[in-house]
Amino acid sequence: AQRVTQPEKLLSVFKGAPVELKCNYSYSGSPELFWYVQYSRQRLQLLLRHISRESIKGFTADLNKGETSFHLKKPFAQEEDSAMYYCALSATSGSRLTFGEGTQLTVNP
């Protein structure tokens, strides 16, 4: 079975502060990890994926297989980063995407 846990439902930071959204997973095989973002009442958008190692909108995430984590980081938060963030997992050749509970990030001015 595959499971994703995001321990923080709510996270609030000030503009310009660093932000880290935590994601832990459990999966017996080799996982592919993703972060999705959902701005207010909009569709989910892919923010980044582990496999491509890219940085989108200043966000990065490193897969730590030892700690089974895929935390999302940004060194300087912006007000437009306020949104719901979801961590998701798939098997390498899988067809299902399993989501965490989500973290609502608020960046205060």
Added chain:
Amino acid sequence: NAGVTQTPKFQVLKTGQSMTLQCAQDMNHEYMSWYRQDPGMGLRLIHYSVGAGITDQGEVPNGYNVSRSTTEDFPLRLLSAAPSQTSVYFCASSNSPGARGYTFGSGTRLTVV
């Protein structure tokens, strides 16, 4: 290229009514999925499909049916609506979920009274 299109955007049903949520994609994706989004619970997989004619259950399939007669369409049917099915429903498609994740539609907000 419209991506993933869901209709309707909003719907109010009475308990016991049935309805179909429509989902269509124009990207020739093999994989399609239906999720429901509830506060504090994230997105939970209802049903998914790996190609035309092939469907399977997700985490929360009870009360829902799907079919996949074409690559483009993946409708979700509520057989007898219940208040517990009040939620936001998202359809998604992909050509390689493990590598690319899924592309999502804009959602259907359903209220069952």
